[in-house]
Amino acid sequence: MGRMNVLVTGIGGPTAQGILQALKEKENVHIVGADRRRVTSGNQFCDKTYQIPRFTQEDHYKKAIAEIVDKEEIDAVYPCLHEEIEIYHTFREELPVKVALPQSCHFEILRDKESTYHYLQEINLDAYVPKYYGFNHATELREIADNYFTDDEYIVAKQVEGHGSLGFAILTDRDNFLEALKKGQNKVLNINDYCEIDTGERRIAMEYMDGMEYSVDVFIHEGEVIVAVPRERDGVSSGLVLDGKVVYNEELIEAATLITRQLATNGFINLQFIAAGDGYKLTDVNPRFCGSQIMSLGAEVNFPYLFLQYNVLGEYPEVDPKWNMRMIRYRDHLFVDENKDNST
Incomplete structure (x- = not known):
């Protein structure tokens, strides 16, 4: 071709x-x-x-x-x-x-965190599932906080279909909220204030974990994982990684491989984890290419072209990531001559 x-x-x-x-x-x-x-x-x-x-x-x-x-x-x-x-x-x-979206027998659950967690628990992969509870209304959230998170200073709330940092909030009491406000931590909210905004949309309350955040880019073909590339998310702004490093982490590669085999059969998928006291917990599934997969390109894994090789060209190369490559984003500018128009 x-x-x-x-x-x-x-x-x-x-x-x-x-x-x-x-x-x-x-x-x-x-x-x-x-x-x-x-x-x-x-x-x-x-x-x-x-x-x-x-x-x-x-x-x-x-x-x-x-x-x-x-x-x-x-x-x-x-x-x-x-x-x-x-x-x-x-x-x-x-x-x-x-x-270039993953093929899956379970595609309907891939955008829904609660459904994904429930499915992973059903197939005995619950070791990667954080403590979570679904809710629709503020009254349910208050009951969850009182019954299941009494010893936790913080609770995380998320939309079940949210992505990036949309719908994400760290909930706490008034004193912790005021302290966070002084530090400019705008994702930390007073749980009472949060409950005042009762949208009725499906959300989950889950345990707060403050360990290292990771993303794992995975390419799977005909049910077999070709490559999984873990990345440390050191600096994140509005869900976009500004500073991170590709790392060889055998435990994360195994976790991502096991989960991906259950969620997809073909294509690219991105999984996000947080290191917790009892292992790595899955926090998000992105059934599409993500903004920070460019980090894998720096590690000599070109996922967009790999998709073409396996699915269009019929080429099946082996992939050998170059580990410990770090990416730092920076702002740049572009000048556009409005007198010209190359668009259709």
């Missing part, structure tokens, strides 16, 4: 830009980018760009993607927005291309 044409969505965001940088270095890959905005910082990494409807306009969005796939003879699509996962769960069957 000669040149491959790929479509990357949401090119203005960090997830897409990590994928774009990984694919840009490959001469046999022609990159078509798409975003709801005409000009983004991701345009510079694309050979051609399209402005498309927002994913909330689902019918118009799908029509635009299908037209690009046909016109540009696309071989693979990389959906890069978390909100696109649900769309492509069924839409992928209508497209004559590979879609």
